[in-house]
Structure formats: C-alpha cells, structure tokens
C-alpha cells in the first residue's frame with residue numbers, strides 16, 4: 001500500500017505510526033508538509049515556555065526513522081501538488097492539515113490596527129514563517145485577550161512573562177526583542193460565559209499563579225455571580241473553579257503585572273482613537289441561560305462597559321482552511337467527513353480512499369495526546385476499506401519526487417530537516433535556549449543549499 005499523508009502535525013504523525021505498524025501488508029507512507037519543518041502546532045502553536053510538551057516529537061522522530069516513511073517538506077497541497085496528483089500516485093490519502101483559519105468576533109472595528117487574531121501573535125512568537133513580518137506595538141499598557149481556552153491563557157502568559165523567563169525558551173528572536181521592550185502591564189482575559197463553561201485545563205490555569213512578575217486577578221463578586229448549578233460536578237471545570245477561587249482569595253502581591261480573568265462579558269465593538277488604532281473594547285455583560293438541551297448559553301443583559309485597552313487579541317477558535325479539490329464543510333468549517341471518511345459536502349456520499357484526521361476533521365478540539373487514538377480510529381477505517389486496493393498499479397515510488405522537481409519544488413527531506421534542527425539548536429546555545437528558530441523558508445533552503 002502506498003499512502004500520502006498531508007500535514008505533519010500530531011494527527012498526521014499518529015496516523016503514520018498506526019499505518020506503519022500494520023503487519024498484514026507493507027505500507028509506504030509519504031508525508032507532505034507545506035513548511036520545510038515538521039510537527040505542525042507542536043512547533044508553531046505550543047507555547048515556548050512549555051518545552052516539556054514539545055518532547056512528544058521524540059515519538060514522531062521514531063516514526064520518521066522507519067524505512068518505509070518519507071517526509072517531503074516545503075510541498076503544499078493546492079500549490080505544488082493537486083488532489084488528482086495524489087490520487088494517481090497513492091492508494092489512499094489522509095488529510096491532516098489542521099486548522100489554519102481563524103474564527104472572527106464579527107463586531108464593528110475588528111481588524112483595525114492593534115486588533116489582531118491571536119493566531120498571528122502566536123505564529124509570530126513561535127517563529128512560524130507566515131507571520132515573521134507581523135508587527136506588534138507593545139507600547140500599550142493594557143491588552144484584552146478574548147476567549148476562554150488554553151490559547152487565550154498562552155497568549156496572556158507570553159505577554160506577561162519577564163524577558164528572563166522567555167529567553168531560555170525557543171521563542172523567536174524577533175519576538176523576544178520586542179517583548180523585552182514591552183510596556184504591557186495588564187492583560188484581561190475575557191469569557192462570554194462563566195468559569196464552569198471555560199475550556200481552560202486546570203494545569204494551565206494554575207500556572208498563571210506561578211509567573212515571576214505577574215499575578216492573576218479575579219474579582220470575588222464577579223466569580224460568585226457566574227456560577228450556575230447546571231454545570232457543577234464536571235471534573236475539570238470544578239478544578240478550574242477551585243483554582244479561580246484561590247486566585248480571588250489571594251492577597252495582592254508586589255508583582256508588577258496583572259492578569260485579570262473576567263467572565264460573562266461579550267465584546268460588542270472595538271473602539272478606535274483618532275489615529276484609527278484600538279483605544280478600548282466595548283463589552284456587554286451577560287447572564288447565563290440554561291438551554292432546552294442542558295447547555296449553558298450567554299445572553300446579553302443590555303448593560304455595557306468600556307474596557308480601557310490599547311490592543312485586542314481575539315482567541316476564539318480556529319477553522320480548517322479550504323484546499324482546492326478537497327471537499328469542505330462550510331458550516332462546520334472542517335474537511336467534509338463522516339467519522340474521518342471524506343464525503344461530498346452536499347450528497348454526503350463517501351469519496352473513496354480519502355480520509356481526514358486531527359483538527360481538520362473535528363475543528364479545534366483536543367490536546368496533542370488525544371490524536372493518537374483518534375487517528376488510529378480513522379486508520380482502522382482505512383484498513384477495513386482498503387482490501388484489494390494494493391493491487392492497483394501506481395507509477396513507480398520516486399515518480400512523485402520527479403514530478404515535484406519538474407515543477408521547481410525544493411523538497412525538504414527528513415534528513416534535511418535534521419540538518420536545520422542541528423543549526424537551530426546550535427544557534428540556541430548562544431542564549432542558553434533549546435533552539436533559536438530560523439523563521440523564513442528562504443533562509444532554511446539557503447542553509448540546506450550550503451551543506
């Protein structure tokens with residue numbers, strides 16, 4: 001069997017591992033990524049001060065070392081390769097392209113200077129080539145981060161960490177330099193519902209109490225006002241509540257920077273100053289309503305306030321980016337699928353031999369570890385559907401390489417990536433960091449050309 005996996009994040013790697021472990025047939029996996037570097041959000045999303053989480057790449061390196069695995073970085077589906085090319089060269093295709101689009105607030109003023117999706121900030125501090133030219137004006141003292149998930153917490157933490165806390169991480173050098181000069185003193189993390197509906201994980205929330213020069217602030221009255229009995233008894237949320245209560249009970253320390261956790265507020269307008277840049281965020285206070293299906297919704301109360309902030313970073317979720325030739329579900333904003341089998345978005349008929357894993361399948365839900373069983377589940381469908389497929393003759397295995405080279409694509413192999421890895425690690429030693437990332441594709445390719 002010859003199988004193409006598009007995307008080298010956790011979901012793609014776990015799918016590869018499950019496929020390569022098969023003993024009933026020999027499987028060759030070619031994994032493509034649009035970047036020269038593998039690992040998706042483990043490199044480009046996970047916060048730089050969470051190096052322990054990035055250790056998961058050792059598992060992926062073992063997969064990559066298998067003799068029937070090939071990595072082809074710097075190859076983008078939809079630009080360098082088409083879905084038809086994949087159908088011609090492989091028996092089965094797995095889309096593992098993640099969620100590279102943002103969800104928007106949809107309020108007036110969104111998108112004005114200093115109102116930027118959190119994904120841009122994250123990509124910028126993580127050295128993702130797409131965002132290397134992003135500019136952040138951190139001369140403002142107060143910032144609002146909209147959203148109540150771990151991504152919002154990551155963004156707030158990176159804004160408030162001291163340079164000493166950041167420089168020993170693999171944060172992009174350009175971001176470290178700007179953060180060194182940051183005048184941000186207060187960050188407001190805003191949730192439209194209450195603490196029991198927030199999707200923070202307890203460990204991430206607790207860590208907010210452990211920053212060197214910043215402390216979490218929770219107004220006790222506000223916390224008491226947003227607790228509803230319907231959601232109580234839900235384990236992670238109960239833990240979150242206890243952590244928030246402990247924050248609310250804290251005596252103010254001498255730490256210079258504050259991280260305010262606010263609940264039951266929805267942004268309704270980004271307010272501009274005379275220069276057209278963010279000067280405030282209008283918020284409507286909400287109350288909680290229990291729906292017929294038992295879920296808890298936020299309803300506007302008609303009461304408004306203006307939060308005095310000079311920057312707004314919405315972190316309210318992600319969506320899959322449509323790719324030419326790949327069926328797309330406009331409503332769910334994922335690759336159209338039934339339990340991981342790609343389907344036509346209208347007729348829901350199965351598109352034979354094409355599958356989707358990870359965030360491209362489900363939307364942005366689940367931590368890295370959750371993709372292991374989720375990708376294995378889809379691989380089980382691939383095995384069940386694939387009987388007899390291997391008999392279909394394909395062009396010879398290296399024909400795909402020739403095709404890409406004819407198109408002028410400089411393919412980055414896993415060995416090439418390991419060379420880049422060595423260069424980054426050596427650069428990092430200068431600041432006692434695990435690595436100093438190369439942030440643009442041209443430099444990566446130039447480094448490889450010199451070797």
Ligand SMILES: Cc1cc2nc3c(=O)[nH]c(=O)nc-3n(C[C@H](O)[C@H](O)[C@H](O)COP(=O)(O)OP(=O)(O)OC[C@H]3O[C@@H](n4cnc5c(N)ncnc54)[C@H](O)[C@@H]3O)c2cc1C
Nearest residue numbers: 007009010011033034040041045077097098358359367368
């Ligand atoms: C900011 C942030 C922080 C996070 N922190 C944590 C954390 O601390 N712990 C944790 O467990 N989880 C964390 N997560 C969640 C975790 O990163 C995701 O669950 C996981 O990465 C999703 O895996 P994936 O393989 O579906 O997508 P991704 O990791 O996004 O991988 C998708 C890959 O597809 C490639 N690609 C996209 N389009 C194309 C194309 N057209 N052609 C070729 N390649 C393409 C991309 O370059 C990328 O490499 C975080 C997520 C975010 C956004």
